[in-house]
Amino acid sequence: MLTGPALRSRLRGSLRSLLALALLRNSWRQLTSMRTALVLLFLLAVAAIPGSVLPQRNVDAAAVGRYFAAHPSLAPVLDRLWFFDVFASPWFSAIYLLLFTSLAGCLIPRLRDHIRALRAVPPDAPQRLDRLPFHAVLSGGDAASLSAALRRRRWRVAVRGQTVAAEKGYVKETGNLLFHFALVGVLVGVALGSWYGWHANRLLVAGPDGAFCNTIQQYDEYGMGARVDSAQLPRFCLELTDFQASYLDSGQPTSYRASAVVSSPSGVSRPADFSVNSPLRLPGANVYLLGHGYAPVIRYTDRSGQAQTAVTPFPPSDGMLTSEGVVTFPDANRNVGGDTKLQVGFQGLYLPTASSPPFVRSSHPTEQAPMLMLFAYRGDLGIDAGIPKSVYTLDTSRMTPVGQGVLRVGESMTLDDGTRVEFLGTRQFVSLSIRHDPGERIVLVSVAVLLVGLLGSLTGRRRRVWFRVLPSGEVEAGGLARGDYPGFGADFARLVEGVRDVRSV
Amino acid sequence: MSALSDQLLVATILTYLAAMVCYASVYTLDRALVGAGAPVPAAPAASGGSRAAELAGRAALVATVVGVAAHLATLVTRGLAAGRVPWGNMYEFVLAVTFVGAVAWLVLVVRRPEVRRLGLYVSLTLMLLLGVAGLLLYTAVSPLVPALNSYWLVIHVTAAVLATGIFLVGFVVAAMYLVRNAHERDANKFAFAARLPRADVLEPLAFRLHTVAFPIWTFAVAAGAIWAEAAWGRYWGWDPKEIWAFISWVVYAGYLHARATPSVRRTVATWIAIVGWLTMLMNLFGVNIFFVGFHSYAGV
Numbered sequence: 001m002l003t004g005p006a007l008r009s010r011l012r013g014s015l016r017s018l019l020a021l022a023l024l025r026n027s028w029r030q031l032t033s034m035r036t037a038l039v040l041l042f043l044l045a046v047a048a049i050p051g052s053v054l055p056q057r058n059v060d061a062a063a064v065g066r067y068f069a070a071h072p073s074l075a076p077v078l079d080r081l082w083f084f085d086v087f088a089s090p091w092f093s094a095i096y097l098l099l100f101t102s103l104a105g106c107l108i109p110r111l112r113d114h115i116r117a118l119r120a121v122p123p124d125a126p127q128r129l130d131r132l133p134f135h136a137v138l139s140g141g142d143a144a145s146l147s148a149a150l151r152r153r154r155w156r157v158a159v160r161g162q163t164v165a166a167e168k169g170y171v172k173e174t175g176n177l178l179f180h181f182a183l184v185g186v187l188v189g190v191a192l193g194s195w196y197g198w199h200a201n202r203l204l205v206a207g208p209d210g211a212f213c214n215t216i217q218q219y220d221e222y223g224m225g226a227r228v229d230s231a232q233l234p235r236f237c238l239e240l241t242d243f244q245a246s247y248l249d250s251g252q253p254t255s256y257r258a259s260a261v262v263s264s265p266s267g268v269s270r271p272a273d274f275s276v277n278s279p280l281r282l283p284g285a286n287v288y289l290l291g292h293g294y295a296p297v298i299r300y301t302d303r304s305g306q307a308q309t310a311v312t313p314f315p316p317s318d319g320m321l322t323s324e325g326v327v328t329f330p331d332a333n334r335n336v337g338g339d340t341k342l343q344v345g346f347q348g349l350y351l352p353t354a355s356s357p358p359f360v361r362s363s364h365p366t367e368q369a370p371m372l373m374l375f376a377y378r379g380d381l382g383i384d385a386g387i388p389k390s391v392y393t394l395d396t397s398r399m400t401p402v403g404q405g406v407l408r409v410g411e412s413m414t415l416d417d418g419t420r421v422e423f424l425g426t427r428q429f430v431s432l433s434i435r436h437d438p439g440e441r442i443v444l445v446s447v448a449v450l451l452v453g454l455l456g457s458l459t460g461r462r463r464r465v466w467f468r469v470l471p472s473g474e475v476e477a478g479g480l481a482r483g484d485y486p487g488f489g490a491d492f493a494r495l496v497e498g499v500r501d502v503r504s505v
Numbered sequence: 506m507s508a509l510s511d512q513l514l515v516a517t518i519l520t521y522l523a524a525m526v527c528y529a530s531v532y533t534l535d536r537a538l539v540g541a542g543a544p545v546p547a548a549p550a551a552s553g554g555s556r557a558a559e560l561a562g563r564a565a566l567v568a569t570v571v572g573v574a575a576h577l578a579t580l581v582t583r584g585l586a587a588g589r590v591p592w593g594n595m596y597e598f599v600l601a602v603t604f605v606g607a608v609a610w611l612v613l614v615v616r617r618p619e620v621r622r623l624g625l626y627v628s629l630t631l632m633l634l635l636g637v638a639g640l641l642l643y644t645a646v647s648p649l650v651p652a653l654n655s656y657w658l659v660i661h662v663t664a665a666v667l668a669t670g671i672f673l674v675g676f677v678v679a680a681m682y683l684v685r686n687a688h689e690r691d692a693n694k695f696a697f698a699a700r701l702p703r704a705d706v707l708e709p710l711a712f713r714l715h716t717v718a719f720p721i722w723t724f725a726v727a728a729g730a731i732w733a734e735a736a737w738g739r740y741w742g743w744d745p746k747e748i749w750a751f752i753s754w755v756v757y758a759g760y761l762h763a764r765a766t767p768s769v770r771r772t773v774a775t776w777i778a779i780v781g782w783l784t785m786l787m788n789l790f791g792v793n794i795f796f797v798g799f800h801s802y803a804g805v
């Protein structure tokens with residue numbers, strides 16, 4: 001037996017759970033309503049805008065760095081709000097996840113209803129066909145021939161005594177459902193791609209000594225999906241044997257072609273060509289040609305007479321392949337300096353075609369008058385401290401400038417301490433993106449289904465017609481469009497005309 | 506051949522201007538409909554308005570046909586000069602989009618003569634876009650950069666051109682529906698709208714045009730993604746152009762959904778379509794001019 005207060009508290013408890021349930025049900029209804037879906041669609045569009053206005057890390061991390069430098073007070077705030085990673089941000093994800101939840105809540109009941117509708121027979125004719133929006137009287141006919149004529153026109157037909165009921169246009173809802181389920185398929189494909197996909201970038205200099213193998217240690221930068229075991233990347237090695245580019249006189253490129261040798265773990269090597277728009281497709285990875293440039297070959301002879309050669313890719317800074325880079329010799333003068341470091345580094349500017357002073361820009365991307373400008377530094381390169389450094393900048397804080405010069409191919413210059421640096425020539429290099437995305441195929445198939453569904457959904461028109469053979473021998477016809485179908489009148493008239501012809505044959 | 510194309514562009518713009526003048530004179534000549542409370546026929550052209558107006562209407566149509574022919578010649582000579590499809594840069598893209606818009610308009614006016622009066626606004630829009638293309642975006646003929654040199658250029662860009670051209674006409678019809686609808690509610694507003702086709706003619710037409718363009722746009726984005734996979738290694742990378750194509754797609758999808766929802770008013774739905782066109786313009790001009798991305802080439 002419950003006493004007053006206990007009863008009250010239990011009642012209050014169950015009331016509370018009822019309220020919670022009602023609230024839950026209402027929120028669910030609200031979420032799956034079309035209005036909410038529209039608001040979420042609109043939000044999705046608006047939320048994407050900052051992704052195009054602000055630099056994005058996944059697109060151009062360097063641009064984000066420049067933005068930080070230009071807006072030192074604003075950038076950290078924006079960063080905390082994920083504005084530099086819009087498409088991975090919690091708020092963007094929240095919008096599309098809510099949208100897809102709303103979609104699922106709407107789709108599943110509709111799928112159930114549609115399956116039911118597909119299995120149902122067209123409903124019986126209403127009492128008075130003349131009350132329908134479209135109505136006609138034919139001079140004669142019988143149920144069997146009418147139903148045959150309708151079936152030939154791919155209507156779904158049910159004959160009940162002297163009435164024929166027919167329905168058509170299920171493709172509208174079928175297409176609609178296909179479209180929306182395909183959207184879910186796209187999302188699944190994208191998710192799989194981000195879990196099981198990986199990508200890596202690498203500069204590859206032509207020649208056997210430039211070759212690399214597909215392990216993350218050999219990549220300049222990489223991104224592994226959450227479920228990718230980086231030790232299990234497909235095994236292959238790639239050597240760039242040649243790179244051909246052709247240009248117009250204006251310097252505009254017209255074609256690129258990279259020739260490579262691919263070796264598999266079984267020891268089989270085969271030549272393979274690839275270019276922009278036609279990647280090298282290997283099992284488990286694709287290799288894309290993103291860019292190219294020149295890698296000057298420099299020989300430095302240090303105080304002990306030890307000569308070392310460096311082949312260093314210089315990233316191009318414009319379309320004419322004006323290229324800047326840094327060449328370092330960390331092992332130079334190792335035996336002569338004692339405790340003081342006498343490492344050597346050069347800042348360089350390479351112009352494939354240096355045609356006129358002041359020689360700061362190349363005037364054509366081909367090597368018509370190559371020229372290398374070098375600024376030499378000696379001291380501590382600062383790379384032994386274990387702190388990661390960009391290979392494209394020289395930290396000169398603990399180095400002193402020891403000379404500069406302009407070299408043509410084969411020329412050399414002597415630094416202040418009598419050591420010599422020679423410009424031996426250049427080699428081509430390419431920048432590659434190596435990628436694998438297992439979700440691609442799912443996305444592709446989903447998008448194909450999506451398009452088919454969309455066409456069905458936009459062109460399909462659900463409509464019903466009924467024919468009734470009257471005791472007088474006349475046939476009465478009525479038609480009803482379900483949903484928006486402005487042209488149904490003409491369609492109905494054509495149908496009535498058509499079945500009349502069939503009867504007379 | 507390239508210079509011929511440039512001259513033909515001027516001829517095209519002038520012919521569209523002539524068409525516009527003719528369309529405009531229909532408005533001033535046709536006084537039969539101006540009287541307050543006069544019934545608004547669904548097909549004003551056939552309603553026996555003044556004879557001069559009828560003549561001006563025909564002249565407008567003829568001028569449009571001549572304009573489309575000159576426009577086609579502009580594109581063809583440009584393509585011959587470049588030795589490729591004439592939509593390899595922004596200037597050519599706008600040329601092609603307006604051509605599709607003009608053809609879509611002709612098809613529309615032949616099939617639905619009652620909307621002929623919209624010609625003034627269609628030709629105005631075409632002229633504005635062509636003027637911008639000729640004055641601001643003009644690029645000398647040049648071959649394609651390697652990244653663009655692919656048969657996907659034909660597939661992806663042709664679809665984008667088709668969709669954009671049809672969206673363009675859809676936008677004009679949608680905008681005129683909003684004007685006309687406001688006028689029908691309050692006759693003091695937009696007096697010129699008295700001569701426009703009825704709102705209940707314009708609204709379904711705007712919807713119809715968008716339902717044609719939307720699947721083509723979807724295909725264009727999908728084809729672009731397939732091409733991007735081959736050229737850049739990823740099918741979708743949130744490049745500014747991709748972002749705005751996505752935004753347009755979402756907005757137009759919103760329009761189609763709003764249109765199919767009985768509780769959403771038709772004016773509200775149509776406004777979404779207008780926003781959709783604004784996002785298309787942003788993608789066409791804004792993205793190429795303000796943002797740096799993979800889709801920047803040929804100067805812009």
